[in-house]
Amino acid sequence: MEINVKSLKQICEIAGAPGFEKRVRELVIELVTPHADEVKTDNLGNVIAVKKGTRNPDGKRVMVAAHMDEIGFIVTHIDDNGFLRFHTLGGFDPKTLTAQRVIVHGKKDLIGVMGSKPIHVMSQEERNKLPKTTDFFIDLGMPKEEVERYISIGDSVTRDRELIEMGDCVNCKSIDNRVAVFILIEALKKLENPAYDVYATFTVQEEVGIRGANVAAHGINPDFGIALDTTIAFDVPGAQAHEKVTELGKGTAIKIMDAMTICDYRMVEFMKQTANKEKITWQPEILTAGGTDTAGVQRMGKQGAIAGAISIPTRHLHQVIEMAHKQDIAYSIDLLVACLEQLDSYDWKH
Ligand SMILES: [Zn+2]
Numbered sequence: 001m002e003i004n005v006k007s008l009k010q011i012c013e014i015a016g017a018p019g020f021e022k023r024v025r026e027l028v029i030e031l032v033t034p035h036a037d038e039v040k041t042d043n044l045g046n047v048i049a050v051k052k053g054t055r056n057p058d059g060k061r062v063m064v065a066a067h068m069d070e071i072g073f074i075v076t077h078i079d080d081n082g083f084l085r086f087h088t089l090g091g092f093d094p095k096t097l098t099a100q101r102v103i104v105h106g107k108k109d110l111i112g113v114m115g116s117k118p119i120h121v122m123s124q125e126e127r128n129k130l131p132k133t134t135d136f137f138i139d140l141g142m143p144k145e146e147v148e149r150y151i152s153i154g155d156s157v158t159r160d161r162e163l164i165e166m167g168d169c170v171n172c173k174s175i176d177n178r179v180a181v182f183i184l185i186e187a188l189k190k191l192e193n194p195a196y197d198v199y200a201t202f203t204v205q206e207e208v209g210i211r212g213a214n215v216a217a218h219g220i221n222p223d224f225g226i227a228l229d230t231t232i233a234f235d236v237p238g239a240q241a242h243e244k245v246t247e248l249g250k251g252t253a254i255k256i257m258d259a260m261t262i263c264d265y266r267m268v269e270f271m272k273q274t275a276n277k278e279k280i281t282w283q284p285e286i287l288t289a290g291g292t293d294t295a296g297v298q299r300m301g302k303q304g305a306i307a308g309a310i311s312i313p314t315r316h317l318h319q320v321i322e323m324a325h326k327q328d329i330a331y332s333i334d335l336l337v338a339c340l341e342q343l344d345s346y347d348w349k350h
Contacts, residue, residue, distance in 0.1 A: 003330050004186065007031075008170060009163040011185075012178040015105060017072025018089045018205045020156035021045055024068045028181060028202045035188040036200065045204040046216040051188060053196040055344055060196040062343060063222035063305065064187075064336065065213050065293040066180035067206030067229065070173070071318055073157035075104065075138075082147040084112065084138035086157055090207030094131045096319040101160040102138060106151035111160060112138040161320045168249065168326050175322035177206065179312050179329060180228035187336040195344035196224065206293055210260070213296030217305070224267070224343060225297035225307035226336065230324070231255070231285050233313035246313035249325040251281030252332040255309035260291025261298055267308030270346045271339060278338045280331050285311045306348060310335055 011031075016024035028047050033039050036049035047068070053060070071090030078084055084104065097114045104110045114136050119127065138157065140147055163172035170179075184200050191198065199220045203212035206229075217225070235247040246253045254271045255263050275282040298307035310332050315323045 003326050005165060005170065008179065008182045009172070011182045012163045012172040012174050015103060015156070015158040016069050017074070017156040017158050018069040018208045020072070020105065021068050021204045025202070028068060028185070031185050032188060032200065035185070042216060042219060044212055044215045046212045047202040048216065048220065049188065049200040051191060051194055051198040051200065053198070054193045056196050060223045061199055061220060062196050062224040062226065062340065063199045063201055063217060063220045063297050064184055064340070065201045065203050065216065065225070065227045065297050066184040067177045067203045067212065067293055068181055069204055069207050070158060070176070070178070071207050072159070073102070075151060075153055075155045075157065077153065078144060078147055078151065080144055082140060082142050082144040083115070084140065084147070084151065086138060088133050089156070091318060092133055093318055094133045094135070097133065097136050098131065100320055102157050103160045104138065104140065104151055104155060104157050106155045108150055110140050110150055112140045112157070115139040159320045166323070169323050170326060171321055171323045173320045173322065175314055175324050176230040176317055179230060179314070179324050183228055183312070183329060183332050183336060186333045187340070190333065190337045191340055194340045195342065198340055203293055210291060210293055210296045213293035214300045217296045217300035221301040222297065222305045225294070225305035226339065227292050227294035227297050227307070227309040228332070228336070229292040229309065229311060230314035230317060230322070231287055231311035232317055233315045236315065245287055246283055246285050246311065248313050248315055248323070249327060250283050250313070252328055252335050253283050253285035253311035253313055255285045255294065255311050258287040258291055258294065259289050260295040261307070263294065263308040264298070264306045266346070266348055266350070267306050271308055271310070271335065274338045274342055275335050278334065280335050280338070282331065282335065283313070
């Protein structure tokens, strides 16, 4: 099973901090338009690609959500020597910022480095302390006058890291959640006979609190919902068996719950049955910290939606070197397509 790594690379590498999704949105619109009956963008910036159901006399709607934004930063201050201070957009682990290259999106894109105090000049006490995001600054290697020619307070900043293949894995910044954007686009390409009307929704501002999905679900008012997002794969040295959440290369993950959603038991069962029938390798996922668009999809329509999520096991989540397994990605595409095509074959009354 091969995936289109070239397309995944393009989708992962493009910038799109929360609230600054313009570039990734334009790419998504370009990629989905040939495969949808209608493509629209709402006032918040969510892209909604509709594919009509083929057996849908009651006009049922299924919303599939994948967030386009990635964790990033916003410039808050330019000091007298041209160094930038910033605030985080999304949850960063401060220790992962050390010595990273970032891209500051001003009048033009500038490469910056995340600077901090060298260990040589740290006190013993400082050496033993975990860094905070406020310990860092961005060094553009330019004096203030030159920085101000291109950069203003309020400009967004994203991580700079290209996609590479490592064994059967892909490694890049923003695997969370561009891998799901990729999966949703690939699924639209493959989808021949969706049961109900599919609202493929590429949401904004998930990383700052599911803001886009809330608005989109309110507008779509779905009967069914499936969110797509990465989840923790803590299958690494030092992890206890009960801490793993998921494992890389062990298949797509069917979400049972995360900290913001208990998935509908019927959707969980339907996904398991569909995966088993289609010989799609899957693993269960329970994430006790962190939420996804599933929350908005499930609860923001007028009567709520029968909702669940397909998760992509990801190592090193919210760092610059997020990693997923190509086979898990392929299985996730297949499970999504099968679910959308067979949604009317399940008895949802029980
Ligand atoms: Zn995510």
